[in-house]
Amino acid sequence: MIRFLAHRIGFGAGVLLVLSAFVFFLFFVAPGDPARMIAGDKATESQLAQIRKNLGVDRPIIVQYGAFMQKALTGDLGFSYRNQQPVAPIILRRIPVTLSLVLGGALLWLAIGVPIGIMSARYVGSLRDRLGQAFILVGLSFPTFVLGMMSLYLLYFLPKQSGFTLFPAGGYKALSSNPVLWAWHLALPWMTLALTMAAIYARLTRGQMLDVMGEDYIRTARAKGLSERRVVWKHGMRAALTPLVTQLGADIALMLGGVIVIEQVYGLQGVGALAVQAVANQDRPIIIGVVLLGGVFIVIANIVVDLLYVLLDPRVR
C-alpha cells in the first residue's frame, strides 16, 4: 500500500516534471517578445533590453528553466507579464469558480445520465430504450457552445423580456457568502455542462449495464428471488461502477484545468477563462501555471482512481 502510493506519487512527479519542461520550452520558442508586451509599442530598444534583463529572459533557456523550477518548487510561479502580480494567487483565486462548476455539474450529469443509461439497458430494444438512445444522440451532437447559447436565450433572455428573471445570465457568487445565490447563478452553467456529459455517461452506463446484466451472477441474483430493482441496483450497478468511476475521475480532472467554453459563455471567471485571457495576452507565466495546474489535477485524479479501484474491487486488494 505505502509502496504503491510512493510509487504512484513518484511517477506523478515525473510526469509533472516532463510536462513543465515541455510547456516551458514550447512557449519559449513561440513567437512574441514579452518585453515589448510589457513596455508597449513605444519603448526604445534599450528599455526593452532592460526589461528583458529584469525578467531574466536574456539568459540561456536551460538556466531560465532551472530558475523557474527552483522557485516553482516553493510555490512561486513567477509574475504575470500583464500586471506584474504573482501567478500562483491569480490562479488559486480562480479555482473555486471552476471547482463549483465542475463538481455541481458532475453531480447533475450523474443524476441524469446514469438512470437513463440503466433504464435503457434494462428495457433494451423497447420504447424506453429508444428514448434513452435519442437522448444520448441529441446530447452528443449538440456543441456545448450552441447548448449554452440556447439555454441563455430560453431561460434567461425570454423570461427577462416578459419581465422577470428566471436565472441570471452569468457571474459567480461565492458559496461562503450565500449558498442559494451561488446555486442560482450556477444553475444554467451546470445544466449546460451536464447535458452533454449526461449523454456520455448514459451511453457508458448503458453499455456497461448491458454487459453486466448478461453475467452469470446476475442470473444467480434473480434465482435467489431478489426483486428486479435490487438485482439492477445492488448487483448490476455495483459491477458497472468501476469503469464509471475511472471515467468520472478523468473527466473531472480534465475539467478542473478549466471549462473553457462554458466559462466564456456565462462569464464565469474560472481557470478556463483565465487561460483564454492569458493566451490572448501571451502571458506566458500564467499559461505555464494553468497547464501545470491541469497536470497536477490529472496526476491526483489518477492516484485517487487507482485507490478507488482497490477499494471497489476486492480481487486486487
Added chain:
Amino acid sequence: MAILEAKGLTVDIPTEDGTVHAVRNVSFSIKPGSLFGIAGESGSGKSVLTQAVMGLLPNADIGGEVWFEGRNLIGLPQEEMRRLRGGRIGMIFQDPLSSLHPFYTIGAQIAEVLHAHEKISPAEARARVVDMLGKVGIPSPAERFDDYPHQFSGGMRQRVMIAMALILKPALVIADEPTTALDVTVQAQIVALLDTMRREFGTTVILITHDLGLLSSVADDVMVMYAGNRLEYGGAADVFRAPAHPYTAGLLRSTPANYRPGTELAPIGGRPPSLLATPAGCVFAPRCAEALPRCSSEPPPLRRYSDGVEALCWLEEGASMVRPVAPAAVAATKSAAPEPVAEVEDVRLTYQVGSFFGPKRSLDVLKGIDLTVGRGETVGLVGESGCGKSTLARIVAGLVPATSGRVRVLGRDMGTLDARQWREMRQQVQLVFQDPFGSLNPRRRVGAIIGDPFRLHGIASGEERRQKVRHLMELVGLNPEHYNRFPAEFSGGQRQRIGIARALALNPALIICDEPVSALDVSIQAQVLNLLRELQRDLGLTYLFISHDLSVVRHVCDRIAVMQDGRIVEMEATERLFSDPQHDYTRTLLSASKTLPAFAERERRSLVETRVAS
C-alpha cells in the same frame, strides 16, 4: 403426487437469425425426494428448459404447463414467481466463480437470500448462514463469512453455491452442470454433498449434466434431450443398462469408458442440427445409424415399454446397436524401448509473483520433472487444474524456458539452441489446444490458418501450399472445399480438426495435445479421439496427451504420468496404472471418476403403448 410436472413444455427464443426452438413439447414428472437427471449434449436445451420454468428467460415464448405445489409456473405473476425462486426452488449453476458476485462477500450473498424472503435481523441471518456454511463443509465458517469468492477454491465456491441454494430448505433444487467446471476429485465430493443434503432436507434435485457416468450412479430417473426434444425418459437403471433410443445408445457408445483401451470408438456421426429449423421427421434422423426411410419425413411416435421407459422413435423394439461394436484388434505391441523423441530431465520452473500489497515471492510451478516420450508412443499426463501440466507442455515445446533442468528433443538440448536451430526445432514439436476457437484467429480463412506453418517456415508457397493444405484437410476429415471459410463457420469438433491439421503440417516428431477434447461433447470427442488414433497409426505420430479425464487418457495412452502439485507422482504403463495404482493420489483420482454400468444384453422389454405424434 409429483413435485414438479411438465406437460407439453415448449420454449421458443426469438433471435436476430430467427426463432430458436430450444425446447419442443417436453413432458416429465418428478417424484418428491428423488434425483431427476437431465442428460444430453450441449445445446440440447437443458438449461433453457430449467431457466424458462424459473422465469429467468423474460424474452422467451413459453408454451405448455409446469405444475409445482399446485400452481402452474408458466404465466405465474412476476411477484409470485420471485417468491418461489430461492424460497421454494433453489438453483446451482455450472461455474461457481462467475455465478457469485465478485464484489460481495460470500456471507453477504447468502444472507441476501434470507433477507429477500424473511424478516430477519442481520445477526440472526449471519448465525444461520454460518451454520449452513458449516453444513456444506466450509472449514471455520464464521471466519470465512467475510471472504470474497475469489478467496475460495473451485470446489469450495460450489459448496457456497449449494449453501445459498439450500439455506431456505427449498422443496426443489435445480443443479445445472454443477460439477462440469471442477476437477474430478472435487466433482465426486460435490455430488456426494448434494446427495447428503438431499437426504438431510428431503429436497428433490434436478441434476443437469452431460456426464452419463455421473448420472447413472446417482439419478433415480433420467430424461435424455436432443435438439430440444425429449428422446428418452425412464428409470436411470433401466435406461443406462439398455437404452431404448438410438441417441442414448449412441452417447453410451461414444464414451471411451465403455471400451477396451486402444480400440476404435463408434461415435455418433455428424453433429447436432440447427434449432432454427423444424424438421419434418425425427430430429436425430441425420445422425441415426438405425434410421428407417420414414424417419426423415414423418415425426416419430412415442413408444412406452413394459419397464416404463419411453422413447420418441420409429423403432418398435428400441435401439438394437446397444453394445459397443466388437473391439478391433489391439494395436501391435510397441517395441520395448523405442528411441526417445523427447527427454525431460529434472525440469523446474519458478515464477516470481507479487501481490498488490505484499512483497514478491516465488512460486514453484514445476518441481523436478523427469519424462521420456518414445517414438510412436502416446504418453498421458493427468492431474488436476493448476498442477503444471500445460506449463510442462509449453516448456517441452520450447515456448517457455525452464528455470533449470534439460529438455532434449530428437537428442538436441532445447536450452542451447541459437535462433535458427530453435526455429527448426519448433517445427518438430507442435501443439493442439483445448479451446479450438480461442486458438484460431477468427478473421483469417481456414486455408490460410492451416497453411501458416508452411508460410512461417518458408516451406511451400502458392499452388503447392494450397495442395498441401487441401491434402491436410482431407487427412483430418475436413471438406477441402471449405478452404476459404472462417473458423466461426465451423463447429467445435471441426475447429479441433483444423488445429490438428495445422499441427500436422510440418511432419512434427512430437505433437502435444493439451486437453484436446475437453471442450467437446462426447459424440464429437469420440470422433476426434478416433482421428488422433488413425493419424498415429498411419503416420507414426508421437503424442504427449494432456487431460484431466481418466477414461480418455486410458483409452489413448500407452503410458501415463500422474502429476500432482508440480511433480510426477506415478508413471506407469496404462493398464498397470489402472489395475494396480501405487500412489495415494492416483488411487484418489481413479476412485473419483464414475464409470458407467456394463451394458446388459438387450433386454426383452416389450412395447406396451404407442402414441402417434399429433
